[in-house]
Amino acid sequence: MSSQAHYREAHPLVFVITHWINLICMIMLAFSGFYIHYPFFDGFMGVARGMHFVAMFVILINLVFRIIAAFFVKTAVDLGSREVDTDIKNWLPQAKNRHQFFETVKYYLFMRKEGVISAKYGSLQKIAYLATIPLTFIQAYTGFALYGPTADWGFFFGGTEWVGGEMNMRIIHYFIMWVFIVFTMIHAYLANVYNFAPSKIIFLWKETEH
Amino acid sequence: MAQEAHGAIYDLLAVRGVSRRDFLKYCSYVAAMLGLSEAAAPQIAAAVEAGARGKLKPALWLNGGSCSGCTESMAQVDSPDVATVVLELLSVNYFETIMAAAGDHAEKAMDDTIEAGGYLLIYEGAVMTGEDGNTLLINGKKGKDILQKAAEKADAILAVGACAVDGGWVYAHPNPAGGIGVQSYLDTVKVATPVVNLPCCPTSPEWIVAMVVQWLLVAEDDPATFLAKTELKTRTYKDSVTGNNVTLNYPAYIVGSTIHDNCPRRGHFENGEFVTEFGSEEEAKGYCLYKMGCKGPQTYTQCPITRWNRSVSWCVNSGAPCIGCGSLNWVDNNAPFFKRLSSMQLGGGVGNVQPGTVGAIVGGVAAAGLLAHGLGMKAAGRIGDGPPMETAKAYDRKKMAKKGGDK
Numbered sequence: 001m002s003s004q005a006h007y008r009e010a011h012p013l014v015f016v017i018t019h020w021i022n023l024i025c026m027i028m029l030a031f032s033g034f035y036i037h038y039p040f041f042d043g044f045m046g047v048a049r050g051m052h053f054v055a056m057f058v059i060l061i062n063l064v065f066r067i068i069a070a071f072f073v074k075t076a077v078d079l080g081s082r083e084v085d086t087d088i089k090n091w092l093p094q095a096k097n098r099h100q101f102f103e104t105v106k107y108y109l110f111m112r113k114e115g116v117i118s119a120k121y122g123s124l125q126k127i128a129y130l131a132t133i134p135l136t137f138i139q140a141y142t143g144f145a146l147y148g149p150t151a152d153w154g155f156f157f158g159g160t161e162w163v164g165g166e167m168n169m170r171i172i173h174y175f176i177m178w179v180f181i182v183f184t185m186i187h188a189y190l191a192n193v194y195n196f197a198p199s200k201i202i203f204l205w206k207e208t209e210h
Numbered sequence: 211m212a213q214e215a216h217g218a219i220y221d222l223l224a225v226r227g228v229s230r231r232d233f234l235k236y237c238s239y240v241a242a243m244l245g246l247s248e249a250a251a252p253q254i255a256a257a258v259e260a261g262a263r264g265k266l267k268p269a270l271w272l273n274g275g276s277c278s279g280c281t282e283s284m285a286q287v288d289s290p291d292v293a294t295v296v297l298e299l300l301s302v303n304y305f306e307t308i309m310a311a312a313g314d315h316a317e318k319a320m321d322d323t324i325e326a327g328g329y330l331l332i333y334e335g336a337v338m339t340g341e342d343g344n345t346l347l348i349n350g351k352k353g354k355d356i357l358q359k360a361a362e363k364a365d366a367i368l369a370v371g372a373c374a375v376d377g378g379w380v381y382a383h384p385n386p387a388g389g390i391g392v393q394s395y396l397d398t399v400k401v402a403t404p405v406v407n408l409p410c411c412p413t414s415p416e417w418i419v420a421m422v423v424q425w426l427l428v429a430e431d432d433p434a435t436f437l438a439k440t441e442l443k444t445r446t447y448k449d450s451v452t453g454n455n456v457t458l459n460y461p462a463y464i465v466g467s468t469i470h471d472n473c474p475r476r477g478h479f480e481n482g483e484f485v486t487e488f489g490s491e492e493e494a495k496g497y498c499l500y501k502m503g504c505k506g507p508q509t510y511t512q513c514p515i516t517r518w519n520r521s522v523s524w525c526v527n528s529g530a531p532c533i534g535c536g537s538l539n540w541v542d543n544n545a546p547f548f549k550r551l552s553s554m555q556l557g558g559g560v561g562n563v564q565p566g567t568v569g570a571i572v573g574g575v576a577a578a579g580l581l582a583h584g585l586g587m588k589a590a591g592r593i594g595d596g597p598p599m600e601t602a603k604a605y606d607r608k609k610m611a612k613k614g615g616d617k
Contacts, residue, residue, distance in 0.1 A: 042482050042483060046481065113597065114597060115598065117602070164539065167505075167508055167544065167551070174565050175565065178569040178572050182576040185577060186580065189584065194593060194595065
């Protein structure tokens with residue numbers, strides 16, 4: 001696991017940048033979203049809404065770019081390895097992840113001592129990283145259903161009627177933000193639980209040898 | 211309202227102290243509300259004049275499960291105005307709240323009107339379907355049956371007020387009386403008479419006037435074209451009582467934009483100037499009521515434009531946050547009225563909970579869980595270099611052991 005070295009091949013510069021964009025946009029979206037939900041100080045509503053809309057478009061473009069780039073950029077096949085392969089292969093579940101889901105859960109529940117064999121990412125990681133894609137799109141959908149210029153487009157308005165009105169859509173949008181917050185908490189915790197080498201590579205692009 | 215109107219329109223107006231100029235101004239105002247250009251004002255004036263000269267158009271005003279608030283909204287005009295005059299062009303043959311007749315006479319007036327057909331039906335209040343309709347009895351008859359009978363022979367129906375639209379606050383959880391909207395009920399009994407819905411609690415008298423004028427305009431040629439000639443917007447919802455999807459027709463101009471978009475306090479919203487407490491300095495300054503639970507951002511009516519009481523004022527103008535009475539299922543969707551988001555009605559003794567509380571609990575539990583897990587990881591000695599790694603997957607080891615045993 002983290003006893004491995006962390007090389008730049010694991011996170012090429014382009015993904016270090018997309019990760020930064022994701023982080024900054026998410027912080028901006030959550031902060032401005034909380035402010036729009038309930039303005040906890042005065043004089044910021046216009047800015048908060050502007051910030052929310054800009055960050056929303058940036059993160060969506062970034063996500064689409066990240067998905068497309070996964071088919072062209074090569075990343076390390078395993079932690080502590082300089083051997084690379086197309087990123088999408090390392091992102092989707094692989095042979096190495098087979099039969100390891102429950103073992104991973106058992107490991108984190110302290111029901112086994114040894115770390116589990118995994119590819120670049122473990123089973124739980126892959127599920128989480130893949131789930132954030134549809135979740136981001138669902139969040140975007142609920143957001144557009146509330147966003148003045150798009151709210152009355154049939155595609156979005158149909159969803160608003162389906163959930164029983166804008167108030168319910170607003171509450172769904174609010175709860176999905178909490179899912180993102182909890183995801184980010186778990187993500188930051190698990191990535192850095194052993195040491196901060198993973199953060200050094202993803203934020204500073206600094207390699208660590210073990 | 212139920213009285214007979216005599217003479218031409220200008221005599222009527224003169225008697226009520228309304229000048230011709232006022233009348234024409236009002237006609238252009240109605241034109242705007244119907245989504246027509248101001249050039250349509252003379253046409254509207256002509257239709258109203260024709261109405262005053264000719265035979266009065268018959269109309270019935272029925273009350274379902276209602277508080278008569280919409281009647282009040284219309285009747286509480288402090289001085290006679292053009293709206294009253296226009297509404298008097300209708301011969302309202304039955305109007306429980308304010309008709310002079312009573313008992314058999316009143317019922318006969320209704321029966322005769324229904325038999326003759328070709329009238330405008332104005333329905334106020336929810337259709338009470340609970341206990342097989344016994345939750346509302348009028349003269350020993352079920353309210354829902356009276357509506358069905360009257361609806362079948364009407365030219366058109368105006369469902370006035372939130373209750374007639376989708377059940378309003380009668381429809382709110384738990385709704386033991388089974389109150390539903392007019393369109394929803396007519397769908398279940400398969401009556402296809404066109405219904406135009408006028409939202410809000412109460413509805414605005416000006417909107418009723420606009421639709422009556424619209425009806426007078428089209429009734430001249432062919433009442434069947436009422437819906438086709440009215441610019442409409444539709445909304446669909448799932449009725450929790452009947453289980454059906456119901457599509458409602460609204461006049462487009464009335465539900466075209468949010469209250470928030472036309473709000474006179476909108477500038478304060480953008481500037482981030484909010485009222486946090488009633489009776490505060492901010493309230494005196496007329497700041498935005500967003501933090502006081504204003505539902506203007508998700509309520510699609512043009513209250514800020516029409517306003518109430520002859521355009522004198524309306525809720526937000528007079529200092530109250532919008533409670534969203536123009537939206538569908540408005541009580542459940544908007545209560546508590548002074549909170550930003552509605553509470554979620556969780557069963558199992560939990561009661562009504564604010565989404566913010568749920569979010570904070572979820573976040574807090576996650577943080578506490580991770581902290582506890584981190585301590586566990588430390589205790590297990592995994593911090594630093596991580597755990598010792600397995601050499602083969604547990605699955606493969608098991609399989610190998612099995613194979614070995616079989617040999």
